[in-house]
Amino acid sequence: MSDLAWIDAALTAARPQAVGALLRYFRDLDRAEEAFQDACLRALKNWPQNGPPRDPAAWLIMVGRNAGIDVARRQSRHVAMPQEDQLSDLDDVETPMAERLDGSDYRDDVLRLLFICCHPDLPPTAQIALALRIVSGLSVKQIARAFLVGETAMEQRITRAKGRVAKAGVAFETPGPVERAERLAAVAAMLYLVFNEGYSAPPDAPDARSDLAAEAIRLSRLLLRLYQTEPEIMGLTALMLLQNARAAARFDSGGQVILLDDQDRSLWNGKQIAEGLALIDKAVRHRRPGPYQAQAAIAALHARAKRPEDTDWGEIDLIYQALERMQPSPVVTLNRAVAVSKTQGPEAALALVDPLGERLDSYFHFHGLRGALLLQLDRDREARDAFGRAIALANTPAEAAHIRQHLDRLAQEGKRRA
Amino acid sequence: MLYAIFCYNDENVTSAWSREEDEACMARLQAVQDRWSAQGRLGPVARLLPTTAATTLRKTGSEPLIIDGPFAETKEQLLGFYVADVEDLEQALQFARELAEANPIGGCYEVRPMSIYKPSDLGA
Numbered sequence: 416m417s418d419l420a421w422i423d424a425a426l427t428a429a430r431p432q433a434v435g436a437l438l439r440y441f442r443d444l445d446r447a448e449e450a451f452q453d454a455c456l457r458a459l460k461n462w463p464q465n466g467p468p469r470d471p472a473a474w475l476i477m478v479g480r481n482a483g484i485d486v487a488r489r490q491s492r493h494v495a496m497p498q499e500d501q502l503s504d505l506d507d508v509e510t511p512m513a514e515r516l517d518g519s520d521y522r523d524d525v526l527r528l529l530f531i532c533c534h535p536d537l538p539p540t541a542q543i544a545l546a547l548r549i550v551s552g553l554s555v556k557q558i559a560r561a562f563l564v565g566e567t568a569m570e571q572r573i574t575r576a577k578g579r580v581a582k583a584g585v586a587f588e589t590p591g592p593v594e595r596a597e598r599l600a601a602v603a604a605m606l607y608l609v610f611n612e613g614y615s616a617p618p619d620a621p622d623a624r625s626d627l628a629a630e631a632i633r634l635s636r637l638l639l640r641l642y643q644t645e646p647e648i649m650g651l652t653a654l655m656l657l658q659n660a661r662a663a664a665r666f667d668s669g670g671q672v673i674l675l676d677d678q679d680r681s682l683w684n685g686k687q688i689a690e691g692l693a694l695i696d697k698a699v700r701h702r703r704p705g706p707y708q709a710q711a712a713i714a715a716l717h718a719r720a721k722r723p724e725d726t727d728w729g730e731i732d733l734i735y736q737a738l739e740r741m742q743p744s745p746v747v748t749l750n751r752a753v754a755v756s757k758t759q760g761p762e763a764a765l766a767l768v769d770p771l772g773e774r775l776d777s778y779f780h781f782h783g784l785r786g787a788l789l790l791q792l793d794r795d796r797e798a799r800d801a802f803g804r805a806i807a808l809a810n811t812p813a814e815a816a817h818i819r820q821h822l823d824r825l826a827q828e829g830k831r832r833a
Numbered sequence: 834m835l836y837a838i839f840c841y842n843d844e845n846v847t848s849a850w851s852r853e854e855d856e857a858c859m860a861r862l863q864a865v866q867d868r869w870s871a872q873g874r875l876g877p878v879a880r881l882l883p884t885t886a887a888t889t890l891r892k893t894g895s896e897p898l899i900i901d902g903p904f905a906e907t908k909e910q911l912l913g914f915y916v917a918d919v920e921d922l923e924q925a926l927q928f929a930r931e932l933a934e935a936n937p938i939g940g941c942y943e944v945r946p947m948s949i950y951k952p953s954d955l956g957a
Binding site: 700 | 843845846849852854882884885886899902921946947949
């Protein structure tokens with residue numbers, strides 16, 4: 416690996432901690448980002464000559480803090496910045512600095528940085544864009560490409576989001592246990608948004624967008640390294656890994672969706688599955704269930720099944736019931752109906768699905784599942800109606816194409832019967 | 834003479850490598866392994882999953898303490914390792930518990946899943 420590639424990875428890795436600490440010093444996001452930027456420029460000059468520091472984050476925080484203070488002085492007194500060679504030799508002070516940086520400060524700094532991106536007034540896409548800009552350090556251009564919008568539009572969106580965050584004011588005191596738990600929950604939800612933005616991307620989406628799934632996993636692992644005993648963060652990380660493990664099997668060469676049962680399981684990523692399974696096993700040991708753990712446990716049951724017919728649908732049904740209690744939602748019940756159709760048949764599943772009609776009438780998957788169940792019960796005419804509704808509500812061409820396959824099959828069978 | 838070689842690095846940094854970088858690095862390491870394997874000198878090779886997937890069992894003399902995360906002490910040194918093929922974390926911990934019963938005083942066992950395992954070329 417070249418020096419430059421190593422430095423690039425080290426800067427990316429150090430960014431959340433360094434910007435988080437600089438935000439605590441300066442209490443101003445723009446200043447913290449500028450100071451970090453400044454420190455990065457100096458790192459690019461300094462590290463190839465003097466070798467990489469032992470603790471890149473500590474180096475960047477200290478250099479960034481000095482740079483930020485210089486800027487403030489310059490602005491207030493118009494004093495010239497000291498020359499680069501007048502700066503003291505950083506290597507001498509680096510070690511004690513690293514020792515002074517307390518692990519728990521680091522943790523709260525990173526959490527705070529992630530948390531400011533989760534402001535409830537910000538729409539999900541703005542939260543994602545802000546996190547990618549501030550925490551991941553992606554360029555506006557990269558983010559714009561992921562969202563398929565122009566660079567100027569994305570720049571404006573991020574600036575607006577930052578403005579709102581700045582006005583909202585963030586507590587800089589060390590958070591108490593309740594506040595910390597609330598922040599963790601908000602951050603987990605935001606990271607899952609980032610993940611889904613990438614995971615739900617159609618196969619022909621730009622790489623910048625599908626890379627978001629990997630970025631969400633990286634940030635989630637970072638959060639877990641800082642909060643090693645949080646079962647829901649284990650669950651979240653496991654959920655992302657287990658879902659992402661199926662990425663290569665989800666679409667056929669024509670870009671059509673392949674359902675779980677029909678996927679070539681040899682294409683599933685064994686490493687991600689192993690990591691996901693280890694994490695959900697760790698989480699379950701805590702006996703503090705939560706929605707991410709429940710969803711990850713369901714994904715784990717799919718991952719453990721070597722063939723679709725090996726799937727433990729009874730257990731999946733039970734976990735969905737638990738999830739319904741934790742987080743009642745018609746979508747969860749709809750998902751449970753799939754498990755019920757496997758254990759008790761289409762009739763029982765349809766009995767669970769039909770009452771959801773009022774709330775899920777404009778939901779693609781509701782009509783899709785209903786159509787599939789009606790089809791199994793040989794109620795072809797109703798199935799056709801349901802599939803028709805589903806197509807009208809499809810979010811992507813791939814979804815529509817998938818339903819169309821059912822309709823085509825129905826039409827052919829209809830002809831044969833006629 | 835058998836030697837073990839352990840790899841240490843900053844996980845924060847290695848996890849920030851791009852997929853291309855990671856694959857290129859693995860390919861270069863593979864070329865080294867191939868050279869040593871051709872000479873019949875290569876034992877098992879493993880790459881571990883991230884430390885976030887680790888669990889540590891600390892020996893207490895009686896019921897061991899199970900802690901989330903990797904081994905993180907500087908007072909104790911790496912003395913040996915086992916590789917086991919198990920159904921789940923619980924079974925891996927059971928193996929470690931039995932080891933702790935056999936050798937109950939001091940130290941701990943870090944239980945960490947593997948991402949890559951290549952068995953030994955060496956004879957028994």
